[in-house]
Amino acid sequence: MPEIDVTGGPVARGDEILTPEALAFVAELQELFGVRRDELLDLRRQRRDAVARSHRFDFLPETREVRETAWTVAPAPGDLRDRRVEITGPTERKMTINALNSGARVWLADLEDANTPHWGNVVGGQINLYDAVRRAISFASPDGREYALREDGRLATIVVRPRGWHFDESHLLVDGRPVVGALVDFGLYFFHNAEELLRRGSGPYFYLPKMESHLEARLWNEVFTFAQQRLGIAHGTIRATVLIETMPAAFEMEEILYELREHASGLNAGRWDYLFSIIKYFRDSGADFVLPDRNSVTMTAPFMRAYTELLVRTCHKRGAFAIGGMAAFIPSRRDPQVNQLALAKVREDKEREAGDGFDGSWVAHPDLVPICQEVFDRVLGGRPNQLDRLREEVSVTADQLLDVRSTPGAVTEAGLRNNISVAVQYLASWLAGNGAVAINNLMEDAATAEIARSQIWQWVHNDVELDTGTTVTGELVERILDKELAKICDALGKEQFDEERFAQARKLVLEVALADDYADFLTLPAYQVSSEK
Numbered sequence: 001m002p003e004i005d006v007t008g009g010p011v012a013r014g015d016e017i018l019t020p021e022a023l024a025f026v027a028e029l030q031e032l033f034g035v036r037r038d039e040l041l042d043l044r045r046q047r048r049d050a051v052a053r054s055h056r057f058d059f060l061p062e063t064r065e066v067r068e069t070a071w072t073v074a075p076a077p078g079d080l081r082d083r084r085v086e087i088t089g090p091t092e093r094k095m096t097i098n099a100l101n102s103g104a105r106v107w108l109a110d111l112e113d114a115n116t117p118h119w120g121n122v123v124g125g126q127i128n129l130y131d132a133v134r135r136a137i138s139f140a141s142p143d144g145r146e147y148a149l150r151e152d153g154r155l156a157t158i159v160v161r162p163r164g165w166h167f168d169e170s171h172l173l174v175d176g177r178p179v180v181g182a183l184v185d186f187g188l189y190f191f192h193n194a195e196e197l198l199r200r201g202s203g204p205y206f207y208l209p210k211m212e213s214h215l216e217a218r219l220w221n222e223v224f225t226f227a228q229q230r231l232g233i234a235h236g237t238i239r240a241t242v243l244i245e246t247m248p249a250a251f252e253m254e255e256i257l258y259e260l261r262e263h264a265s266g267l268n269a270g271r272w273d274y275l276f277s278i279i280k281y282f283r284d285s286g287a288d289f290v291l292p293d294r295n296s297v298t299m300t301a302p303f304m305r306a307y308t309e310l311l312v313r314t315c316h317k318r319g320a321f322a323i324g325g326m327a328a329f330i331p332s333r334r335d336p337q338v339n340q341l342a343l344a345k346v347r348e349d350k351e352r353e354a355g356d357g358f359d360g361s362w363v364a365h366p367d368l369v370p371i372c373q374e375v376f377d378r379v380l381g382g383r384p385n386q387l388d389r390l391r392e393e394v395s396v397t398a399d400q401l402l403d404v405r406s407t408p409g410a411v412t413e414a415g416l417r418n419n420i421s422v423a424v425q426y427l428a429s430w431l432a433g434n435g436a437v438a439i440n441n442l443m444e445d446a447a448t449a450e451i452a453r454s455q456i457w458q459w460v461h462n463d464v465e466l467d468t469g470t471t472v473t474g475e476l477v478e479r480i481l482d483k484e485l486a487k488i489c490d491a492l493g494k495e496q497f498d499e500e501r502f503a504q505a506r507k508l509v510l511e512v513a514l515a516d517d518y519a520d521f522l523t524l525p526a527y528q529v530s531s532e533k
Contacts, residue, residue: 008119008171072319091125164210214255245270266321293415324353324361
């Protein structure tokens with residue numbers, strides 16, 4: 001039996017989660033599946049190198065039979081058949097209670113993009129989930145307000161999102177090497193909660209992020225199969241929804257569902273990470289792949305439209321649910337006019353998704369739940385989903401998925417300033433332990449920050465010209481960054497402005513947005529310099 005060493009510091013109630021038995025289970029997962037994870041990350045690099053040479057991508061000829069033969073995923077359990085509204089958020093204690101109480105059908109309990117994986121958050125999030133599963137969670141805020149689970153209505157079904165395959169947990173070591181973060185997050189939650197969830201009429205449900213191939217889905221399926229067998233849980237009890245949020249995964253939707261078919265429940269249109277992935281993969285493929293300002297790239301852009309249409313078609317063909325993208329707007333109690341315009345956009349977005357056949361969609365704030373609910377109620381009526389809408393008229397080609405050039409909009413100085421400001425504010429917050437940040441009435445997480453810094457990198461390295469006629473250069477980015485930092489300091493006040501943390505964030509922005517060697521994920525260098533241990 002492999003041994004696991006805990007190098008992280010003490011966390012309140014951590015001994016309830018980091019039990020010898022739970023750690024042994026995680027160590028076993030690492031020993032069995034860690035090497036294959038490493039091989040798959042190497043395959044990612046090889047695939048990206050091929051794209052850098054060819055500037056092309058296509059559906060896999062070797063899996064044509066999977067796409068052309070008849071099969072379906074396993075039927076959904078009762079509490080996952082109606083997913084018309086899903087709320088997302090980190091596993092912070094107050095958020096956990098608010099999400100469960102929100103009226104949404106599902107809570108995406110986020111251990112990934114909306115969470116900074118500082119050791120206290122990694123363990124603390126598991127404690128909060130443990131308590132939430134047992135309906136034993138409460139919270140008293142410093143201002144005296146009390147939070148508790150509602151007793152007058154249904155609580156949201158918990159679906160946990162572990163970290164992606166790329167992230168290692170430096171505070172847990174097996175044979176001196178960090179454990180794969182995804183295996184830590186999955187292993188601890190499954191070990192402590194699978195039986196309890198089943199006893200309460202639910203089950204261990206997961207959202208799987210950042211996958212780039214059906215081979216990565218196959219690895220997850222092997223993890224699920226082993227974990228269920230190891231703990232005496234019936235095969236097929238685990239259910240997984242896969243976020244299609246990378247460009248390669250969009251070309252393998254059917255193959256991904258096929259690999260997970262005994263454990264799959266659906267796919268989600270992870271729109272922000274998908275934009276990031278498009279930029280990342282084709283960052284050095286010339287002007288045809290340069291996107292305009294991120295705020296002007298909407299879901300009606302031709303390449304985004306092709307992606308979502310294909311997702312609904314694929315899901316319903318295979319009996320899986322299609323879940324729409326994030327409404328990131330954060331309502332403001334101080335600006336009714338901003339609210340009115342933004343809520344109209346949220347409604348329009350959800351109406352398009354419901355009309356396209358999606359079975360539900362995401363929101364980032366409890367105040368948006370009623371809007372999403374109303375839109376899908378109107379389309380669904382008494383039905384729990386739209387699996388009967390097969391969308392057989394949809395046919396999407398590789399060229400349509402890659403038609404970035406037809407995206408309307410421009411690259412503007414305002415867009416560059418916004419990207420720089422969001423990137424530095426987000427990283428400063430991330431370093432402080434908060435992975436979901438409200439900036440300008442939008443919920444920014446790692447995915448949106450990735451778009452911001454990747455656009456800067458692409459614009460600099462492709463000599464893109466702004467609407468002002470100025471070419472984007474590293475020197476220009478650095479000048480604007482310092483001006484934005486001065487604005488942030490003025491807005492916060494010198495007493496609230498953490499100079500050391502913002503200096504770290506500034507250095508990271510310049511590293512991930514300007515260095516010739518593009519960092520695959522900004523959170524990896526941020527994790528290395530994080531002051532939290």
